[in-house]
Amino acid sequence: xxxxxxxxxxxxxxxxxxxxxxxxxxxxxxxxxxxxxxxxxxxxxxxxxxxxxxxxxxxxxxxxxxxxxxxxxxxxxxxxxxxxxxxxxxxxxxxxxxxxxxxxxxxxxxxxxxxxxxxxxxxxxxxxxxxxxxxxxxxxxxxxxxxxxxxxxxxxxxxxxxxxxxxxxxxxxxxxxxxxxxxxxxxxxxxx
DNA sequence: CGTAAGATGAAG
DNA sequence: TTCATCTTACGG
Numbered sequence: 001x002x003x004x005x006x007x008x009x010x011x012x013x014x015x016x017x018x019x020x021x022x023x024x025x026x027x028x029x030x031x032x033x034x035x036x037x038x039x040x041x042x043x044x045x046x047x048x049x050x051x052x053x054x055x056x057x058x059x060x061x062x063x064x065x066x067x068x069x070x071x072x073x074x075x076x077x078x079x080x081x082x083x084x085x086x087x088x089x090x091x092x093x094x095x096x097x098x099x100x101x102x103x104x105x106x107x108x109x110x111x112x113x114x115x116x117x118x119x120x121x122x123x124x125x126x127x128x129x130x131x132x133x134x135x136x137x138x139x140x141x142x143x144x145x146x147x148x149x150x151x152x153x154x155x156x157x158x159x160x161x162x163x164x165x166x167x168x169x170x171x172x173x174x175x176x177x178x179x180x181x182x183x184x185x186x187x188x189x190x191x192x
Numbered sequence: 193c194g195t196a197a198g199a200t201g202a203a204g
Numbered sequence: 205t206t207c208a209t210c211t212t213a214c215g216g
Contacts, residue, residue: 050213
């Protein structure tokens, strides 16, 4: 896909407005990407900053390689690897605006929580949340996006989005780098 | 080996 | 602000 042939930060920004779709056994879920973060090779917060390892290997795959990792022992996050093979960079998907299969998203989120129900804007407003809601799992590691049941669809409307660029969330190393992007005024982002 | 820290989320 | 929970990275 043309989009994935650009530099990582450009991709992180341009991915906003695209839809992420997952066709699973249980049903199809989809949402518009409203928040992303870029992780670069020379960036201390990047899992691939030091060297290639079993965990970060997917980041070194060709652009479009899916990288799913576990964090804090209980949550998972999805990334789409960017740049050429052997360059460890990726874009973390941080929030979606649900468009298809909201009932299934609700069901999946409820199964792993004690809450009664989630408001639509709480379904995918965070990297760990959207992974649950979309039914994404670690078995998808190394899958190629667009060649699997998890794929991207281009934006439907042509109007350009107002994009806010800011610092990333939840990291200590490289905390000052402006590598986070989100759609201005979106009620579906993890944090303003 | 032992252990601390981590790209989080929900409850108090 | 605290806790749940565990893999990975890195030092000894």
